[in-house]
Amino acid sequence: MTVRRLGTCLSAALLVSAVLPVSVRADTIDEKAAVCSSCHGEKGVPTEKNIPIIWGQQEGYLYLQLRDFKKGARKNEIMNGIAESLEKDDMKELAAYFAAKSWPNLDQASASDADVAAAKTANSAVGCSACHLDHFQGTGTVPRLSGQSHEYLTKTLAEFRSGERANNPGMTSLAQATPEPDLKAMEAYLAGL
Amino acid sequence: MKKLVTALLCSAALGMPAVQAQEIKSATKFGDMSTVSQDMLNRAATDSQNFLQTNGDYAQQRFYPNRQINTTNVSKLRPAWIFQTEVKESLETSPIVVNGTMFVTTSFSQVYALNARTGEELWHYVPKMGPITTFCCGPNNRGVAVSDNMVYLGTLDSQLVALDARSGKVMWKTEIADPEEGYSETMAPTVVDNKVLIGTNGGEYGIRGFMKAFDAKTGKLIWTFNTVPENSVGVWAEKDATGKDLHRDIAAEKATLAAMMQPAPGDQKQKSGAVDPAAKVVPVADKTGPAPSTSAAPQPKAAQFYKTLGGGIWQNPAVDLESRRIYFVVGNPSPDLDGSQRPGDNLYTDSLVSLDLDTGKYVCHLQYIPHDVWDFDAVSPPVITKVADKDGKPIKGVLHAGKTGYVYVHDAKDCSLVRYSEPMVPQENMWTLPTKEGVRMLPGANGGVEWSPLATDPNRGLAYAINLHQPMTYQVQNSAYPDGKLWLGGAFKVIPSEEQWGNITAVDYNTGKIRWQVKTPQPMIGGILATAGGLVFAGEGNGLFKAYDSESGSPLWSFQAGAGVNAPPSSYSVEGKQYIVVGAGGNTQLDYKRGNSIIAFTVD
Numbered sequence: 005m006t007v008r009r010l011g012t013c014l015s016a017a018l019l020v021s022a023v024l025p026v027s028v029r030a031d032t033i034d035e036k037a038a039v040c041s042s043c044h045g046e047k048g049v050p051t052e053k054n055i056p057i058i059w060g061q062q063e064g065y066l067y068l069q070l071r072d073f074k075k076g077a078r079k080n081e082i083m084n085g086i087a088e089s090l091e092k093d094d095m096k097e098l099a100a101y102f103a104a105k106s107w108p109n110l111d112q113a114s115a116s117d118a119d120v121a122a123a124k125t126a127n128s129a130v131g132c133s134a135c136h137l138d139h140f141q142g143t144g145t146v147p148r149l150s151g152q153s154h155e156y157l158t159k160t161l162a163e164f165r166s167g168e169r170a171n172n173p174g175m176t177s178l179a180q181a182t183p184e185p186d187l188k189a190m191e192a193y194l195a196g197l
Numbered sequence: 198m199k200k201l202v203t204a205l206l207c208s209a210a211l212g213m214p215a216v217q218a219q220e221i222k223s224a225t226k227f228g229d230m231s232t233v234s235q236d237m238l239n240r241a242a243t244d245s246q247n248f249l250q251t252n253g254d255y256a257q258q259r260f261y262p263n264r265q266i267n268t269t270n271v272s273k274l275r276p277a278w279i280f281q282t283e284v285k286e287s288l289e290t291s292p293i294v295v296n297g298t299m300f301v302t303t304s305f306s307q308v309y310a311l312n313a314r315t316g317e318e319l320w321h322y323v324p325k326m327g328p329i330t331t332f333c334c335g336p337n338n339r340g341v342a343v344s345d346n347m348v349y350l351g352t353l354d355s356q357l358v359a360l361d362a363r364s365g366k367v368m369w370k371t372e373i374a375d376p377e378e379g380y381s382e383t384m385a386p387t388v389v390d391n392k393v394l395i396g397t398n399g400g401e402y403g404i405r406g407f408m409k410a411f412d413a414k415t416g417k418l419i420w421t422f423n424t425v426p427e428n429s430v431g432v433w434a435e436k437d438a439t440g441k442d443l444h445r446d447i448a449a450e451k452a453t454l455a456a457m458m459q460p461a462p463g464d465q466k467q468k469s470g471a472v473d474p475a476a477k478v479v480p481v482a483d484k485t486g487p488a489p490s491t492s493a494a495p496q497p498k499a500a501q502f503y504k505t506l507g508g509g510i511w512q513n514p515a516v517d518l519e520s521r522r523i524y525f526v527v528g529n530p531s532p533d534l535d536g537s538q539r540p541g542d543n544l545y546t547d548s549l550v551s552l553d554l555d556t557g558k559y560v561c562h563l564q565y566i567p568h569d570v571w572d573f574d575a576v577s578p579p580v581i582t583k584v585a586d587k588d589g590k591p592i593k594g595v596l597h598a599g600k601t602g603y604v605y606v607h608d609a610k611d612c613s614l615v616r617y618s619e620p621m622v623p624q625e626n627m628w629t630l631p632t633k634e635g636v637r638m639l640p641g642a643n644g645g646v647e648w649s650p651l652a653t654d655p656n657r658g659l660a661y662a663i664n665l666h667q668p669m670t671y672q673v674q675n676s677a678y679p680d681g682k683l684w685l686g687g688a689f690k691v692i693p694s695e696e697q698w699g700n701i702t703a704v705d706y707n708t709g710k711i712r713w714q715v716k717t718p719q720p721m722i723g724g725i726l727a728t729a730g731g732l733v734f735a736g737e738g739n740g741l742f743k744a745y746d747s748e749s750g751s752p753l754w755s756f757q758a759g760a761g762v763n764a765p766p767s768s769y770s771v772e773g774k775q776y777i778v779v780g781a782g783g784n785t786q787l788d789y790k791r792g793n794s795i796i797a798f799t800v801d
Contacts, residue, residue, distance in 0.1 A: 063328040064327075064328040064329045064330055064331075067328055067329070068329070068681075068682070072680075075680075077679065077680065096328065099328060100328065103328075125693055127788070128691065128693060128788065129690050129691050129692075129693050130688070130690060130691075131691075131786070131788065133785070133788055134334055134335060134785050134786050134787075134788065135332075135333075135683075137286070137335075137336075137785065138286065138785070138788075138791050143305070143330065143336055144326075144328070144329065144330030144331060144332075144336070144353065144354075145329055145330060145331050145682075146331075170676075170679075171679055171682070172679055172682050172683060173674070173676030173677075173679055173682075173683075173684065173685075173686075174401075174679075174682065174683030174684060174685050175683075176674070176676070177672065177674045177685055177686075177687050177688040178688050180672075180674070180688070181635065181672055181688040181690050
């Protein structure tokens with residue numbers, strides 16, 4: 005991430021935390037969700053490559069992430085600040101709102117044959133699709149991975165691996181059990197689905 | 198425990214429609230042909246027309262008494278109809294058939310009622326689930342239970358739903374447990390004497406497992422048996438039920454437990470400083486800060502670990518109406534691979550347990566693997582049948598097929614182990630402890646026998662089990678319970694370079710000897726059915742559904758279903774014609790080709 009990008013993100017975050025209490029008290033869900041769009045995108049295409057798609061993501065998963073950001077169980081300066089003022093009902097409402105949107109297409113390149121083959125081997129060893137399902141579409145509290153931002157997938161899997169993302173030790177163990185080159189292939193494969 | 202009212206409020210809060218009281222009343226208008234009496238359920242083992250219970254009958258024998266389809270004509274078996282569901286995801290359903298109506302379920306807890314003769318859809322129930330659903334091994338559902346004119350279903354968001362058998366309309370709905378804490382349902386309930394019995398998933402989630410009984414008419418909770426007692430320490434067993442050394446460091450476990458039990462004054466290390474002992478009652482799940490990921494040091498929260506010790510129940514209990522007892526098996530302790538946070542035998546995980554049907558009170562248990570750190574839980578549903586005791590005298594026995602690859606034979610009276618079979622799959626390195634780097638052990642964590650039910654032929658004294666051979670490594674990693682999320686305490690990993698396969702094994706349960714064995718190209722998961730026609734039916738991940746001679750294991754017929762056949766088959770008859778029916782939807786856990794077919798076969 006470049007310094008300029010970081011700057012954009014942080015200032016947006018500050019802006020957001022300053023206005024959020026007001027917006028949460030806003031009547032409509034559209035108003036509540038408007039603050040999210042500055043990063044997660046007006047049409048669901050995130051404004052930065054390392055910001056995840058949340059449009060069309062699984063509802064249970066979105067809710068749990070907001071809950072974890074609020075508790076601090078998942079650490080991210082921006083999102084911790086944003087979730088801080090959200091109440092359980094707000095989080096549930098936002099999760100339902102974004103889950104009902106349609107998943108945007110980021111037009112990411114399809115993975116190379118070699119990456120596809122390596123990804124399939126990794127999947128058969130650890131069974132990623134046993135939880136993320138056949139087409140990596142996710143369900144309930146298991147996130148969709150297919151078509152997610154490549155940079156974000158890389159970042160978050162690395163953070164699972166290092167323990168920096170500590171809100172799902174199961175994923176940490178699995179990411180550690182998968183050799184790094186296989187994970188790289190998996191990221192390319194998932195982004196290109 | 199939550200009362201019905203609370204449960205309804207909860208479901209309303211989750212955005213699901215609360216069920217009106219009036220609707221419950223209309224359940225008493227009994228219908229005609231779809232009504233299942235208690236007498237019919239009691240005599241299911243000799244019913245050659247219906248298939249009334251998940252595993253055939255209350256004893257769970259999976260022995261179908263109709264012999265119209267048999268060794269002489271099975272080669273002419275052909276599809277009578279194929280029904281395609283709207284859900285293309287793993288199918289684990291045991292079709293239930295009542296007077297020509299079939300009930301099947303799909304992944305995501307959906308139910309279909311079909312005309313069992315034509316495959317025509319009568320109704321389709323799609324539950325409105327809350328946002329929080331969890332699972333370990335796919336969004337599966339293993340089927341419904343029927344009684345009177347009701348159909349009972351457990352859903353992925355941990356609700357128990359009663360449907361009108363004729364319309365699929367919801368009669369009542371009640372929350373079994375809070376899905377946000379990691380509870381969910383994939384098993385089929387069992388109904389007996391106006392009680393709906395159901396366990397829970399969540400052994401991979403730091404839950405406290407249970408078997409519950411609900412009133413079949415109203416959905417009110419009657420009793421709860423916690424599969425993990427507050428004191429789960431047990432006898433510090435050094436060996437498993439078959440005498441193999443578990444390599445436990447009992448002294449270290451005892452020290453951990455002692456540290457956990459220390460009163461508040463000894464808790465100087467506690468981060469929040471001096472707090473009153475009541476602070477210890479705060480559930481682990483309420484702790485906000487992430488725990489250090491490597492430290493194995495016990496937290497003063499402790500001795501509370503029974504609340505997150507797991508012990509799910511994945512499959513139906515066997516019911517003995519004579520003694521009014523039920524028998525079921527309890528799953529693994531949580532976290533699966535990390536024993537450092539749960540000193541003791543972790544009762545009653547990995548055990549056969551018997552309860553009084555009417556009160557839910559404990560009667561007896563036998564623990565197969567005390568302090569399991571390999572996810573070698575007991576999952577395949579137990580079978581009640583007559584067995585030879587050690588002196589060859591016939592007694593009432595209970596069979597269970599383990600992930601270990603053994604068929605265990607118990608005395609139903611006190612749960613004690615009478616014998617265990619020859620191993621059905623290779624066992625190597627048992628019980629070597631999981632390491633940080635990962636250590637190889639056989640069988641793999643799926644078994645042996647997974648959740649797949651046994652079939653038996655009481656006349657031949659044989660139990661039929663389907664097995665996996667899947668070499669794996671076991672890796673341990675310490676972490677605190679992440680609040681309703683997956684909690685394995687490490688990872689199991691298939692060793693990609695090693696060959697995997699499966700088998701069907703016929704075990705003589707009166708001697709423990711293997712009678713015959715058929716190797717299959719892939720590990721087996723799903724289930725098996727034996728019939729009085731001298732046949733057993735079982736499907737494979739590659740789409741083949743096959744019939745074998747139950748005496749010899751000779752393959753007699755096979756059919757390519759186009760998707761993994763990984764569900765237990767059932768049989769029934771309509772207008773005097775016998776059918777065999779099975780789901781072909783593949784399997785999420787083993788990643789077998791998904792499909793959406795329910796296929797009924799018959800001979801002309």
